[in-house]
Amino acid sequence: MPTITRRGARPHTARLASATATALLVGLLSGTGSSAADTAPVATGADLDYSCGLPDHNGVPSADLAARVEVSTHLPGSAVAGKPIEAGDVGVEVSVPRAGTADLFPSATAVESTSTLAIEAVQGQERAQATWRTTAPGTALPPTGDTLVLAHTGEVPTVTVNASGTLRLLAGALTLTLTPDVGAPVSLSCAPAPHGAREVARLSVPESAEPSAPAGTPSAEPPTKKEEEESGTGNVTVAPRSAAEPPPVQDDDCAHMPTGKLDTSVGEPPPPYRHTVTDLEGIPMCAYAVGLSTVRKQNGSMIINDLAGTPGLMHVRGVVRSEGGGWSPDPLDLDGYSQIWSLAELDLPDARSTFLSFGFVPVSAAVSFETSQITILTSQPHTIDPTTAVNYVAFRQSLRLHDVKVNGTPLDVGPSCRTEKSFRVVLNGNMFSKEYPYVNVFSGGLLTGKVDIPAFTGCGTGGENLNGLFTAAISGPGNEIRMNQAPTCLPGEFPVACPPALPELPSIKPDSSS
Template sequence: MTRFRRALVIAAAAISLVVVAGNAGAQQEPPRAEPLVIDTSLDYVCGEAGPVTLRVTATLPPTGVVGEPVEPADVGLQLTVPAAALAGLPGAASVTVVTRLDVLPSTWVAVQSDPVPLADPVVLGGTVTAPPVTPHRVGDLALAAGGLTVEVTGYAEDGAPTEPPSAGLTCVLAEGETAALATVPVGAPTAERVPSPKTGERGQRGQGAPSAAPPAIAAPPPPECYRLPDVPVEYRAPFCAKVNGRANIAKLDAAVYQPTGMVNITATNLMINKCPEKPPVGCQDALVLPELNGEPKYPPAPGSFYAFGFMPATGTMQLTQIGLANVHQWSKLTPIPGQPGEYEGLTTVNVKLSAQILDATVNGVPVPVGPDCRSAEPIDAVFTATYNGPDKYSITKGGPLMGTVTIPPFSGCGADEDLDPILTGLISGPGNRVRLYQGAVCTITGNNVGCDPIAEPNDPKYPKP
């Protein structure tokens, strides 16, 4: 090749490199309509077992909306493991694996259940479960890779499990490795929300009020809000409110979040000085029923925890209310002396619930609980709230309600085998602290404040029960 032509070739190569680089640069900023693509290899170090490489692939929607789940799709977790890392499984000819990657606030789990012949290195994949993430604030939802745990099960030439059968690898990102996977910009939801009126706008009748803002519009309450039928006539004032919560399952030492559900409330008038409590107090009673597609249920609550302290497990529980919940609230009419705005009183909610376990997995493997796995007796729960102090509650603005609940034994669990003893052993018992959060009430007739919940329960600022 003449020197001139070689120069041309080099120049062309250089130009194409630039173009490719330019394209690569362009590809890092996909046009809005295109989904975000994750395809990255991350180096991890698994303690004494040494290094492994994890290739993470996924597609994400290009944008998100506050309150709506962002669902990763086509997720791949491909692990490249040198044979040296599996020295803990002597005589292994093939392996299966469960790979768990923290992608806060959730965990992506890959289950490779068909044995893969051992090689050096061995490449392991599997079916991935990557739960959706619901953002609660406008801004950037940043997904980043965190800790990696790998549970490898070895099989000898004859197919029998090795001794020991499994080895666990606990891995952290190698130094200098970047954890960022993708950033999804999150926008505000579209205008179906009822905005809370600003201070001073409500109640202005327009008689020459200097504020130019119009009076707050009484938006119609959501369709799930309705007056409870068949209640005694003195329960005359209908409201609805959103409720979510957080429970600490004592035996598992795990937090389970109850996602936001809607409750309908009908309340009596406030009675002044005609109450069981010593005057000067006011009191009020109310009846409450949750509403989910016409049933007295709360949305299913997914939970994940370590069974027996080490076995990764997940479960979805759904609460059904049995009958109406009774509320009695009393309050002093005047504030605590020296503490304006702080009124002594108590709201007590008595409610009976039935808990059904809808599904469960252990080590990523589904456990067939059957269609009727539920608490053998009603959960008899009492929640209370006060109107003063740091956890103050307001009957109209909502707030925290607290209680300690006994989870009864489970029955009807297990499609192929009786899982009642295991689930009862794992979960049932006393001392489960629950913190419910009621949001502001919507009034069904009359002026309207908006039913938004106080926060979503997996919000980091949500206090422990």
């Protein structure tokens, strides 16, 4: 296990990584401060020893990697019973030997990271579970002999206690999702070192500050029995901060019905006999989809519709058109033809991408997506042969780059740095996929395809033309997209698969089709 260096003796590069992370997030975090007490927030910190499992080529942890985890909070000096306690903008700084991660992404020069830390809120015999999700922007990978420092920051759920006493926050399991600029994302599962410290922070709830309600009674609505069983108590509760968590999906959210024209060019050729087309009102549905988009020139990928942020909900008008027909003049011939069309829309949140300019300079940028109406087709060209079934999802899309940084230094590209035209995206769903079979839009599953990204235009300010930089680094054919759609939620009096589930992030498999 490497020697642990105290904060004052940290290498200068670690300080730069931490400062960069703070600067990147200062405009994204609301910084609402503490609402639990009148006292000013107090900076607290904890240095914890962790052990992370390094995955082998099959993704199974096969070796241990020692890690140092520094957790910082801005809790109030004391709290008021019955009122939410906010930890402020939390930092989770993870330090690991670069040599231990060298085999995970041997060709990468920078990595983005998301941390998910389990926190146990304990007051006496009562406790509740919370999850702290924080992110670290693109971090340059140091030489093999140095330490890789990932400075995560973010907002976390509040904690409410309804009795006086000392509240302790204890750290538990930690998951790191590392996305290199070259190669596929890697997930590390980490646990506190045996017999090591776990306390992140503690604060007091004075007896005089208790509310008039009896102990164990929440200040708002009382928890349900299920909530008490999940948290371990009705006296310590955890709630998401409204600015950090997407609101729950209601029936009204899912009832929205997209309008527009279908892209029928993706359809299979109709049969010569009894071909009929029936337009229908459609069924309101919704679903979440998450995926990875790979830039071929960089051999790197970015997360699309990241579930750790505020993901966009796909609204679907299911079954707006049906087609049928036959391949024989004999109406008794069983070999038929069937196509079901649906229309959808998805407003994607910005994604963050890191790539290399000229092969060695890390460039990171926020990517905004402008997506047209989405056509979804499930086709069965020959009903007697299920292997002929195909699924297509088609739409047009434009990309806009902003908040660009070159080697950590902001680069003003202007407000209109974008692809010079929209490009067509056609994804295929395979019902025989071994990863996530896609039968139709109702069941969801894996959708894959490759796109040709056009050249960029409008990049630069003050007469500076940066179009060539982004065109050379990003534009071109063969860029793979892999999206995993969860089953659709059908709202109504008797809802099905509601609220919409969150799908798993698919893996990147170069030159794969399923």
